[in-house]
Amino acid sequence: MADTEYKRLIETAKERAVFGFLALSQRALQDTDRNVAQLLGAATSGVGQSALMGVRHFIRQDGNRFVRKVDSLFRVYLERALQTMYVDMRAGMRQLSADELSLIDDESVTQQIEVGRLTTRLRDANEEVIGRLNVMIAMLNGQREAKERENPFRPYLLARCIYEAVRELSPDEAKSRILFDHLANGIAQHLPGYYNSLREVFEQAGLNGKFAPKPSRASHYQRYFGAPPEHVNLPLHLRSHIVPGLQRMMHALQQPGGLGADTGLEDEPTDVHEFIRRMVTPSRSGIQGEDGSAPGRKPSSLNPVAAQLKRFQQQAASGDDGLDGGSGQPNALFNIREKLNLDVASPMDRMTIDVVAMLFSFILDDEQIPLELRRRIGRLQIPVLKAAIIDPGLLQQEDHPVRQLLNRVSSAAVGADPQNEQGQALLQEIDRIADAVLAGFDADLSIFTGLLGEFEQFLLDFATRDDDRSMRGVEAVEAAEKISVLRANIMKALCDVLLPLNIDKRISDVIIHVWPHVLAHALWKDGENRVASDDAESYFRSCRSILPKLIWSIQLKTSPDDRAALIRMLPSLVKQIAKAFEIIGLQEAESREVMDLLIEMHSRVLRYTGKQGDVPPSLDDLQLMFSRMVFNWDRVSWGNDDPPAIRDDVMEEVMARYQLNPVLSFGGSMASASPADREFLAQTYLLGTRVELRAPDGSGRQAQLIWISTHRSLYLFKRDGDGELVIYSYASLLDSLRDGSLVPVEYAPVFERAVDSLLFRADKVKDGVIL
Known part of the structure; x- marks a missing residue:
């Protein structure tokens, strides 16, 4: 790229960033004013009301000063970042003398923590677009490796400007914390439009920055709070299934015109990792037809592969499938693949068969689930494959009913002992669900939704059975x-x-x-x-x-x-x-x-x-x-998005009335929670979820989530062993997840763990060789 064109592009992006961040700050300030007004109406303590009134007064009196300060800080930091991108001006430790080293004061530590938290939230608000922007900046500077710290438009700069402006203009600690938390929510909510606008500047200049994010352990830790590292070497019993599946997909991708015509993509994927990533991420990733379905697929009622799978499902329902591992262990889908007439299958259907079969290899090898329960879960293999052929959304939507049922059944099985009475009850319930699916699933996916509801009720009864x-x-x-x-x-x-x-x-x-x-x-x-x-x-x-x-x-x-x-x-x-x-x-x-x-x-x-x-x-x-003031104990409504705040005195009085002495974990800031936090807890923390409660000395004890209050303000856990009850408020649960004092036993649901493992293995395919 010519020097003049480079400068013009950078200047255009700079102007877009400055103007966009100014508008972003103003919208966040307006959102904060509106949210604080709503909280004032619900505040129950004088201290809380005073702090909220102080925040509202600041917005009304000093809002314009705040916006001008943010704009000034951002211009300075952006200019500095533009001058230093991909220019290593950071002093190494060997270049520092002892005179240059000093203790870090508390304010600096606090700033690092708060800015770091907001940076993570801003990145998570639109991770893929920011990733693409990182790649574009690297390409613009002739670099082969994208580094976010070299991106002058990175979320860190935005977070730092907001933090410094708040601290300078609002020195009161309580007021500034509430103000910063609410501004963070507003910025995160409107951030996607800001980064999409910046991306358009570079794309119009021909920098399309093809971005294939790798399944990094760090990103999963941010989402699931504790993903373990992957083993480098694939176990031999898995390798015999995973390697042939990836090889078939590699071969299909290498065929001229073979898969490209089926996907209809302008930039069709050229490697297995990228293709699988598109298959298992939401449909906006590109593998879809005009009607939202996968292209090249016939309607479900006419799909020849689904019709063939129906016969195998009927055999499995009768207990006479004629396949090794038909009971669920080892994987039966690779055997079934050999018996299918794939000449009538579309390339996408063949890909789906391989992907689902490989996913079940990981699911059935998941050591967090006892072997006997894995075998029962494995009875769902054929119906899940048929459902994926009928509805490709199964692979792309985490809230798909088939995936939800598989995940819920598997989560309940984690840590269960099939030899005791509770384990036997769970085993029988999984068998009942598998029998119902095998016998009743034709093409209507609503059967999975119904069985999911029945299983949720079972979990409630199961967790509290014979336990006063x-x-x-x-x-x-x-x-x-x-x-x-x-x-x-x-x-x-x-x-x-x-x-x-x-x-x-x-x-x-x-x-x-x-x-x-x-x-x-x-x-x-x-x-x-x-x-x-x-x-x-x-x-x-x-x-x-x-x-x-x-x-x-x-x-x-x-x-x-x-x-x-x-x-x-x-x-x-x-x-x-x-x-x-x-x-x-x-x-x-x-x-x-x-x-x-x-x-x-x-x-x-x-x-x-x-x-x-x-x-x-x-x-x-x-x-x-x-x-006209009419209220009813049996019909209590809550109109706010955030869960209600539960006062300590209410909790103590209620527990005394019910003659309980649970471990109460309250506290935490409701203002620091975001819509993404609400969505995370709603999707991840469900009845039956198992966690480890960690003490300050590092020791831990497992517990199970046995109840979530109607408006999701309280989470009731029962500890293993002594049966002690532990109650977390919504805010304290989020804080405990962040500080690591509560860690889920499953870092992600079983289907998502399998997807993560498959992507990790697919990323090891280099130059046609599977490492």
């Missing part, structure tokens, strides 16, 4: 979450009612801070007593009825009749308020403070003989307003 403590734990976490959600919802409803009434702030503060607890606990009592909230005997209805009388009682009375009515009401009102305070166990000092306030206000009302000002609502009007 676990059942009480399930009920307790549901109660704690319901109380927390009801408190937040009731507080919002009370604010809506009280705002237009303009009552004395001291009483409105009492109502806002105390009555959500009272009404939530009243609903809890109603739920335990099986009483509907609108029933005459309902605690909730009784406690709600206090509020209109309380508000009416502090309004000035100009009529002798109203004063007389107030005098008659006060004794019973005071008793009702005291009883409501007893429901939540309000401290005596706090209760007395409220009662003293009411005595003072009621005395003033009774002494008042002046004229009527604005006419306040009547008691009937107030009762009508509050009667």
Whole structure:
């Protein structure tokens, strides 16, 4: 590339990056303002409200200064990065003298940690596009190896600018942390558009940077928190299956016009690794037809390979398949391949057969699953292959029902002992599912969805069977979450009612801070007593009825009749308020403070003989307003994306009520969680997931996830051996995964582990030789 063209391209990319990051920062600031406003409505503590108000004040007062500061920092760092890309100006350790070395202060360490966390999140937001950009920058500089640290547009610079601008303009620690976490969420959400815009600059100049990401162990660690390293040498019993399969795929790819016409790709893959990667990643990777299906495939009802597999499936269902390993061990699919008439199969169908067969080789060799259970799981080989032929999305979609069922069954089998009663029950359930699939699966994939639901119910029953403590734990976490959600919802409803009434702030503060607890606990009592909230005997209805009388009682009375009515009401009102305070166990000092306030206000009302000002609502009007506040213990809704926050005092009270003493792991910052975190937990942490709980001394003990609360705020684990219950909040679970104090036994579901292993092996194919 000519020097002038190089400079023009770099200058264009620089302008696009500066303008794009400025817009990105503004959008993130707007998102933060909106999110903080929503959190303010749900905040339950004075400290939390104060910090959120401080963040909102900063955005309103100093938002423009922040954007200008970010823009200034980014211009400086980008210019420096452009000057040093692929120019090694970093001093090596041998070039440093002792005088140049110093201790790193706490602020520097904190910056490295926070910037590093945000950098990882930004990279994960659009990993493939950033990878392509790394390759393009390397090609632009005549390099053969792409290095992200040499990319002047790398996520690290963005993260550093955001962090430094926040720390400089908002020195308050609590406020700056909340602000930084929310800005990180906003930046990550809008990042794909930013990097796609930069990529277009280079692609328009002819740099298409073909990027075939290798299945790095580091990237899987970021996603699954703990992938083990691969063995370099393939075991002999696997090599006899994997090597021939890869060789057949290599041969097909090398045929002139053979596979290219079937894929319809402009840049058809020339190596096995790239082709398999496209087969097993989402359909946007390129191997698809106009209707979203794999090209070259006939409709499922006419697919000749699927029709042949039906016969083998029927034989397996009858227990007389005539194949070695038909019971699942070793792999039966390679034997079946030899018996299929592949002359009628498309090249893509032949590829699918090989890929699925190789994947099952890894699945059936997975030592995390006991051998006897692997054999049972292996009975699903033929149906899974047939499903992949019928629907290519199976290989590309992690949430495909066939994959989900296979993964859930396999995860439940990890660590199980087929010799004990629990292991036998699991073995029988897997057999039941395999029998149902073999007998009932024709072309309708909904059978897998139905069986997945049945297996989820089995796991729930299986984890809590004959275990009173676990059942009480399930009920307790549901109660704690319901109380927390009801408190937040009731507080919002009370604010809506009280705002237009303009009552004395001291009483409105009492109502806002105390009555959500009272009404939530009243609903809890109603739920335990099986009483509907609108029933005459309902605690909730009784406690709600206090509020209109309380508000009416502090309004000035100009009529002798109203004063007389107030005098008659006060004794019973005071008793009702005291009883409501007893429901939540309000401290005596706090209760007395409220009662003293009411005595003072009621005395003033009774002494008042002046004229009527604005006419306040009547008691009937107030009762009508509050009667519209309708809540039900059995139907609790939560409208926010983030799970509800569970207060420690609620958790402790609920556990005491259920006579439980679990290990509680709370804390963590909800603000640091992202939509990607929610998706990760929803897809990865399912009932039956096994983890290792690691103590500070390095020792560990395995546990199983036996319940997730309805709105995913609480995760209930049962430890192996002593059966101790361990409860994590949503935020603390994420923090424990990050710091390594909780590690999943499976670094990824079994199908994804097999895909990872196959890609790793395919990457060892060099110049037609399988290493």
